[in-house]
Amino acid sequence: MHVPDGFLDAPTSVATGVVAAVGIGVALRKARHELDDRTAPLAGLVAAFVFATQMLNFPVAGGTSGHLMGGAIAAVLVGPWTGVLVTSVVFAVQALLFADGGITALGTNIVLMGLTTVAVGWLVFRGLQAVLPKTLGWVPVAAGVAAFVSVPVASLVFVGLYAVGGTADIPLGTLTGAMVGVHLLIGLGEGVITFLAVGSILAVRPDLVRGAWPVLAARTLEVRPAKATATGTPA
Amino acid sequence: MGGAHGHRLHFHGHSPVHRAPAHLKVVALVVYMLGVVALPLSWWPALVAAALLLAGVVASSRVPPTYLLKRMVVETPVVVSAVLLPLVAHGPRTELLGVEVSESGLHAGAKLLVSATLGVLASLTLAATTEAQDLLRGLTRLRVPSLLVQIMGFMVRYLEVVTDDLRRMKVARESRGFSARDPRQWPVLARSAGALFIRSFERGERVHLAMLSRGYTGTLPPGRAE
Known part of the structure; x- marks a missing residue:
């Protein structure tokens, strides 16, 4: 759920807005590296994709369902800097054209579900990639775990923001327990869906998964001499 | 996909609010909402004035109020958390409708409800009166x-x-x-x-x-x- 207007006080909202602006500013410089002059059209289409997947409902049980938040998967698919731009643009468009998420909470939403999930997702993904075997089969696993971790971490950041700028007297222990507990479950769904989706993309266009590039680059052309078999001549 | 055409929330019209430059509308929305969020509940006359101001803008935009009200369902999860806040928060207790609730939670919940309602209504008004292309041009003028x-x-x-x-x-x-x-x-x-x-x-x-x-x-x- 998006943070609405009035959940955090005005100074905290302004502060997160500044943090979000700085993060986007850095990402704007670095993203040109990831996508060169294709940045605008490609990032725009990926943003439309993230927006659309948030409309794809995954049934859980008893009529409830959830959807992908998409920060970690965006980082794995298009790289962290483009991922930051894409998620930020999604939240901005949702706030300005769809009245979803408060305009004063836009910075908070970008910090929580854009910067945090993308950064945590990417770092965990890279960390796992360093220790896991460098084969394509492990890429979706690393992506899934990264997505799983990114969600409760974002909820922790929210608890931190609430401790600074919250208005109700909720004991931090209770709030932390409730938020992290719920978001561990949500993260589980995010992780499984990310694992499955990245796996399906890798099966078709592995070159589109930026996180898989090191693995793809390490692959060498394998020449298998045709075995002279008893079944006859090769076609 | 050449010409500008309305996005999903857009309500076609030619009112002064529709014609106002998009960059001014965005700045007005941000300033207005920062004001609403910063005002404490004890300054309720100012909050009432803010609500009346918004009502005036909605009226002069000639977007039917029912059009906006129907689309306020996006606020539902916020209402749920606003109702929960007085029940889960601690601190001095007070009584509301025979239920003992937390005073700070009650304040925070009411504040959240007021800000979020005005926020959703104001954002809907911006979305209903602004074409996407105009909004983008407005953001360019704001040096985005x-x-x-x-x-x-x-x-x-x-x-x-x-x-x-x-x-x-x-x-x-x-x-x-x-x-x-x-x-x-x-x-x-x-x-x-x-x-x-x-x-x-x-x-x-x-x-x-x-x-x-x-x-x-x-x-x-x-x-x-x-």
């Missing part, structure tokens, strides 16, 4: 980096194409007897998401090539004035 505005422009322009893609996939799945009931169906849905990503990315590549062949050098010419 051009790359960011371009990304936003492409997102808005292709949003319906991509969500239509998703809808067609849903029709295709369901016409083959698929129905999503529980997590066992996740692999199919996740493959849809994967396919949607590949289609969107490849569309982005085609769009980029088409733009290059029309002389794109990294910046877009300013849009035609409508």
Whole structure:
């Protein structure tokens, strides 16, 4: 759920807005590296994709369902800097054209579900990639775990923001327990869906998964001499 | 996809609010909402004045109030948390309708309800009276980096194409007897998401090539004035 207007006080909202602006500013410089002059059209289409997947409902049980938040998967698919731009643009468009998420909470939403999930997702993904075997089969696993971790971490950041700028007297222990507990479950769904989706993309266009590039680059052309078999001549 | 056409929340009209420059509307929305969020509940006359001001803007926009009210359902989860706050918060207790609730939670919940309601209504009014293209031009005038505005422009322009893609996939799945009931169906849905990503990315590549062949050098010419 998006943070609405009035959940955090005005100074905290302004502060997160500044943090979000700085993060986007850095990402704007670095993203040109990831996508060169294709940045605008490609990032725009990926943003439309993230927006659309948030409309794809995954049934859980008893009529409830959830959807992908998409920060970690965006980082794995298009790289962290483009991922930051894409998620930020999604939240901005949702706030300005769809009245979803408060305009004063836009910075908070970008910090929580854009910067945090993308950064945590990417770092965990890279960390796992360093220790896991460098084969394509492990890429979706690393992506899934990264997505799983990114969600409760974002909820922790929210608890931190609430401790600074919250208005109700909720004991931090209770709030932390409730938020992290719920978001561990949500993260589980995010992780499984990310694992499955990245796996399906890798099966078709592995070159589109930026996180898989090191693995793809390490692959060498394998020449298998045709075995002279008893079944006859090769076609 | 040449001309500007209304996005989903847009309500066509020619009122003063529709005609007001988009950059002023965005600044007004941000300033107004920062004011509302900063005002404590004890200053309720100011909050009432803010609500009346918004009502005045809505009235002069000539967007039917029912049009906006129907779309305020996006606020539902906020209302739930606003109701929960007095029940879960601690501190001095007070009584409300025979239930003992936390005083600070009650204040926070009421504040949240007021700010979020005004926020959703104000944002809906902006969305209902502003074309996407005008909004993008407004953001450019507000010195939002051009790359960011371009990304936003492409997102808005292709949003319906991509969500239509998703809808067609849903029709295709369901016409083959698929129905999503529980997590066992996740692999199919996740493959849809994967396919949607590949289609969107490849569309982005085609769009980029088409733009290059029309002389794109990294910046877009300013849009035609409508």
